[in-house]
Amino acid sequence: MRRADGKPIHVLVVDDEPVLAELVSMALAVRGLGNRDGRRRRSRPLRRPGRPRPTCVVLDVMLPDMSGLDVLHKLREQIPDCRCCC
Numbered sequence: 001m002r003r004a005d006g007k008p009i010h011v012l013v014v015d016d017e018p019v020l021a022e023l024v025s026m027a028l029a030v031r032g033l034g035n036r037d038g039r040r041r042r043s044r045p046l047r048r049p050g051r052p053r054p055t056c057v058v059l060d061v062m063l064p065d066m067s068g069l070d071v072l073h074k075l076r077e078q079i080p081d082c083r084c085c086c
Contacts, residue, residue, distance in 0.1 A: 010034045012054035014071060016063050024058055056083040 011033050015021040034052065057075060061068030072084055 009055045010052040012057040015060040
């Protein structure tokens with residue numbers, strides 16, 4: 001699946017529950033959306049060199065290290081045009 005401008009859609013999944021993160025990732029993969037699991041990087045920087053820039057993030061708001069809203073604020077600093085689904 002691609003955006004209207006032809007670029008691929010990359011979804012970052014952030015959830016501390018491995019089963020939920022895997023389920024969401026599998027559902028996205030079935031729909032042809034590139035995704036990666038961010039649950040291991042909860043409070044670390046979300047953007048890493050060499051990785052595709054996320055177009056959208058599916059975010060758990062109840063994380064153990066920091067709130068999902070704090071993660072969202074950090075993400076918005078790094079990628080202002082990224083969409084979020086909490």
